[in-house]
Amino acid sequence: MEEQRGGGPSHGWRHGPPWGDHPDDPGAHRARLPWRSTALVTAFVLVGSVFAARGQSDRVPLDGPARVLLLAASVPLLWRHRHPVAVVHGTAAAALAYLALGYPYGPVFLAVAVGCFGAVVAGHRRAAWTAIGLLWAGHVLVALWLYHWLPPTGDRGAGLGQEIVVATWVLAVAALSELARLRREQWVRERADRAAAARRRADEERLRIARELHDVLAHSISVINVQASMGLALLDSDPEQARSALTTIKAASKEALGEVRQVLGTLRAPGAAPRAPAPGLDRLPELVQQAAAAGLTVETEGEPPRLPPGADLAAFRILQEALTNVVRHSGSRHARVRFGYGDGALRLRIDDDGPATGADAGGSGNGLAGMRERAAALGGTIEAGPRPDGGFRVLAVLPSDLREDQ
Secondary structure (H helix, E strand, C coil): CHHHHCCCCCCCCCCCCCCCCCCCCHHHHHCCCCHHHHHHHHHHHHHHHHHHHCCCCCCCCCCHHHHHHHHHHHHHHHHCCCCHHHHHHHHHHHHHHHHHCCCCCCCHHHHHHHHHHHHHHCCCHHHHHHHHHHHHHHHHHHHHCHHHCCCCCCCCCCCHHHHHHHHHHHHHHHHHHHHHHHHHHHHHHHHHHHHHHHHHHHHHHHHHHHHHHHHHHHHHHHHHHHHHHHHHHHCCCCHHHHHHHHHHHHHHHHHHHHHHHHHHHHHHCCCCCCCCCCCCHHHHHHHHHHHHHCCCEEEEECCCCCCCHHHHHHHHHHHHHHHHHHHHHECCCEEEEEEEEECCEEEEEEEECCCECCCCCCCCCCHHHHHHHHHHHCCCEEEEEECCCCCEEEEEEEECCHHHHC
8 A cells, every 4th residue: 555655665655756757657757848937046046146236246247148148058958858959058157158258156047056955856967968068178278368358347257166166066967967867767666666566466466366266166166067967867766855956056156156245355445354254174074964965975184274364265175175176077976185294384185086087067177276376375386186095186285383273
């Protein structure tokens, strides 16, 4: 549920970092222009430059061309998400022209920083570094050589200290932009990981529900199929026996409907607690009785151990599916179930004497695969195959700390 509460392990962003495009819909953010942020930057650059000019009497006073250059450096930021490369170069060129004409230093650098920031976050790192590198190189050229021919009149060359300050500013802007890019990429990876984990949980839940439905329906339908065949055969010759078969069909169908409702209830109310406890080996007598109603005598050896809920459900479903396969595919009317445990593992063995009938009761053929998936989910194994002396054997080994549970 972490993705619903929002925020990854390293920050509290609910819908992503407050910059750049949304990773799931790159066109959504680009479809609208960043009017508010651009208006704020433009206003700050214009007003801030007026105040900055008051303390720089040796520079050229702000005039109409200066304000045009300030707007040329700020207004293009409207398109920084759509055309980040063009915007960062245009902003840097306008700022360089502003400084080359001798206008006061000031917030014009903020527009360059925002343009650089947008380009780096959008993935155009080389373009951003090139733009601010050219701005710094142009400023060095103006400050150390071209100042003789450029305004203001009588300007003197800049010292090394001033250029170090400018270089430090350039590096700081680039470093902050790179940090923002790294944080955004980290957020995208974390969000993708959360989405992949959610998909895995959904797939596992669908697989679990499919296994539950298969096990419930395969067992109950097999019992109903056998009893219906018996009822039809005895309908005329032994009505009482036919009535007993119909009673068994009614009970089996009622139980199947109840379990199907319980499984499907998790789909209607995800995360809600089940209304009835999951079946386990404590229902072994009921399972034996249902097999007997289908004409199969089940002999048990050993006592079913107490297991954790997951292992208990898996053991019950494996046993249920194995007995269902005996009813559907074996000519034997007798099965043996043996419980053994030791070394922290349950050994569940189901044997029948065969032979295989080759009959198809209409199942999907996924019974053994479902048993193996249940066992593998717990770190266990399933061995199933013919016995050397005839018949068929299913051996399930399910890890469990039985001593702790007992």
